């Protein structure tokens with residue numbers, strides 16, 4: 249049997265077994281990279297979540313009454329999320345001892361966003377929370393966001409106030425923390441400083457820039473892909489996680505890729521059938537290694553593709569799975585778009601796109617799966633539990 253035939257059969261065997269993918273999907277969504285918001289009551293935490301995600305479920309306070317009463321996670325996007333915001337109860341609310349919440353959040357956070365209202369230099373509770381968080385050694389990435397920038401009109405005074413709070417945080421953490429100044433409520437509507445905020449968040453979590461910085465583009469095919477890009481990233485994340493967590497890895501990456509292709513086909517109003525799959529696989533060709541990943545899993549792909557293995561450095565199977573799934577998703581979108589329009593697209597073009605798509609997410613995949621901070625143990629530490637009990641625990645991470 250040719251390799252092509254083996255790959256085709258393996259892919260088809262995944263069809264009809266989508267229920268076996270459920271634990272992988274759940275596990276992925278329960279372990280999303282998390283941006284944890286911390287600040288005094290009324291600082292603008294929920295406003296920040298709402299401004300970035302557009303999710304109006306993040307309730308915003310009116311006046312000085314404390315608003316958010318319990319920590320709430322907001323997946324972004326809502327469907328097939330690739331990251332989440334953890335909006336917490338405001339510090340400094342009378343009768344609220346945050347010690348326990350901080351302990352829980354420390355286990356859930358990937359990066360910490362400290363929110364302070366400009367001009368509010370009384371940050372005792374926040375500073376003491378930062379001390380506690382620092383001593384846990386679980387959070388590496390910090391960002392300080394000052395809100396209500398326009399409430400202080402003098403530019404020098406603005407800078408002085410920002411520097412004062414930054415210095416307080418610096419003193420505790422022993423290093424400088426990036427800071428941005430925003431105003432979510434300009435008198436005439438709109439937001440000031442949003443670009444800086446997105447830039448700073450993207451530096452902590454590159455996937456944010458994919459979600460929020462859509463490029464203007466005149467190419468209809470690319471525009472259509474941009475609409476589906478987050479879905480492709482979600483499947484790529486699931487494929488990556490599946491490779492790390494032994495109990496889940498058995499369902500294998502090909503099943504996830506197959507499900508993604510079917511979803512893509514639905515979006516293009518295409519019938520995803522054997523002939524279409526055969527054509528796509530044929531176009532990509534043996535040299536690209538996709539078939540190997542489908543048949544053998546990505547661990548073996550690294551062996552087959554020494555050049556990529558080297559490029560990725562200590563490339564883990566998970567990163568390979570992420571990148572391969574993304575590249576297949578990208579190529580499939582182009583293929584489907586042109587089939588829909590009854591246009592030809594050359595095999596060379598599809599192969600070149602596969603390579604460039606693969607390369608374009610290498611850094612992102614590494615950071616998501618094995619990268620900075622505690623994100624590596626995010627999945628790995630939990631794997632023993634999942635492998636042992638075969639049960640997904642959606643509420644906790646990395647304990």
Ligand SMILES: Nc1nc2c(ncn2[C@@H]2O[C@H](COP(=O)(O)OP(=O)(O)OP(=O)(O)O)[C@@H](O)[C@H]2O)c(=O)[nH]1
Pocket residue numbers: 287288289290291292293294295296307308309310311313314315316317336337338339395396397430431432433434
């Ligand atoms: N002018 C101005 N008002 C803001 C800004 N950000 C938030 N606010 C207002 O501040 C108030 C409190 O905002 P929230 O987002 O609810 O604050 P929070 O930090 O979530 O507060 P708790 O849920 O009580 O902890 C609301 O009235 C917001 O409209 C800002 O950048 N500029």
Ligand SMILES: [Mg+2]
Pocket residue numbers: 293294295307308309315316335336
């Ligand atoms: Mg709130």
